[in-house]
Amino acid sequence: xQQVKQSPQSLIVQKGGIPIINCAYENTAFDYFPWYxxxxxxxxxxxxxxxxxVSEKKEGRFTISFNKSAxxxxxxxxxxxxGDSATYFCAASKRRSGSRLTFGExxxxxxxx
Amino acid sequence: xxxxxxxxxxxxTQMGQEVILRCVPxxxxxxxYWYRQILGQKVEFLVSFYNNEISEKSxxxxxxxxxxxxxxxxxxxxxxxxxxxxxxxxxxxxxxxxADQPQHFGDGTRxxxx
Numbered sequence: 001x002q003q004v005k006q007s008p009q010s011l012i013v014q015k016g017g018i019p020i021i022n023c024a025y026e027n028t029a030f031d032y033f034p035w036y037x038x039x040x041x042x043x044x045x046x047x048x049x050x051x052x053x054v055s056e057k058k059e060g061r062f063t064i065s066f067n068k069s070a071x072x073x074x075x076x077x078x079x080x081x082x083g084d085s086a087t088y089f090c091a092a093s094k095r096r097s098g099s100r101l102t103f104g105e106x107x108x109x110x111x112x113x
Numbered sequence: 114x115x116x117x118x119x120x121x122x123x124x125x126t127q128m129g130q131e132v133i134l135r136c137v138p139x140x141x142x143x144x145x146y147w148y149r150q151i152l153g154q155k156v157e158f159l160v161s162f163y164n165n166e167i168s169e170k171s172x173x174x175x176x177x178x179x180x181x182x183x184x185x186x187x188x189x190x191x192x193x194x195x196x197x198x199x200x201x202x203x204x205x206x207x208x209x210x211x212a213d214q215p216q217h218f219g220d221g222t223r224x225x226x227x
Contacts (some may be wrong), residue, residue: 034215043117043204043218044156051213072202089156098144098159098168 002027004092006104013080014112021107022074023090028071030092034101035064035075038087047088048075051095080111115139117219119205125225126195134190134222136205145188146206147180148215151172156204162188193223200226 007022014021016037024031029054050057050064050073054071057064060103090104118137123128125222126132147159160170162180179191192199202223206216 003156032213036218041220042221043206045175046215048214049215073187097210097212098163098208100146100169100171101148101156101216102158102159103156105155 002102004090004102004104006090006107008107009105010108010110012110012112015081017079017111019084019109019111020081021088021090021109022072023074023092023104024070024072025073025092025102027092027102029094032093032095032099032104033058033064033066033073034091035062035092036089036103036105038089044089074080077109080109082111082113085109085111117205117207117217119203119219119222121222122220122224123223125227128171128197128226129194132192132195132224134192134203134205136188136219137186138188138205138207139217140186142208143210144206144208144214144216145180145182148204148206148210148218149201150204150221151201159190159203162207174196175203187221195224195226195227200224 027091034049037047038044046082048059063076066073088107090103093099120135145162150156160174161168202221204221206218208214208216
């Protein structure tokens with residue numbers, strides 16, 4: 001009930017490609033869905049987040065698509081760059097102060113030059 | 114930009130020993146968290162802390178674990194009697210009050226239990 005499932009586990013694209021990372025959740029009480037980016041040796045850093053009252057949110061080259069009925073959301077990275085190579089985690093929580101984040105398993109993205 | 118700082122970056126401890134991991138959250142943040150990430154696995158929630166008390170804890174956070182805000186700036190995680198399976202990266206995070214306030218993570222402490 002609390003799980004967030006993420007796929008794929010790893011992804012390799014060429015520079016300029018559009019990697020897509022997918023997540024699915026079970027708990028309908030979740031209403032806040034952030035994506036975190038993590039570089040080796042660093043903590044997760046918030047990339048972009050969405051609430052279920054919108055179907056898409058774009059910030060720069062990063063776009064979240066959200067499908068409430070399917071309980072799925074995805075991250076698209078436009079015009080990917082080698083500097084985007086990192087591990088990406090989706091997460092879900094309840095939209096209230098201090099709520100725990102439930103993370104997906106992570107996707108290791110490699111963008112080749 | 115203000116950041117969450119964690120010390121030490123790497124802690125090596127013998128099994129059965131007590132360990133304290135330290136964090137300095139962002140100064141105006143009111144909510145504090147500990148997460149852990151076992152090598153190759155997902156980031157898992159341990160505990161959240163607000164107004165000097167635990168607000169939520171996971172099933173992982175058993176009696177061996179405790180948290181404390183000993184002064185106005187530090188937030189600590191203590192593991193009383195470490196086990197081999199406590200080896201992981203431990204992340205501290207903090208956030209402001211508010212429904213959409215993001216959690217900001219430190220760079221973690223790698224805990225190795227021998």
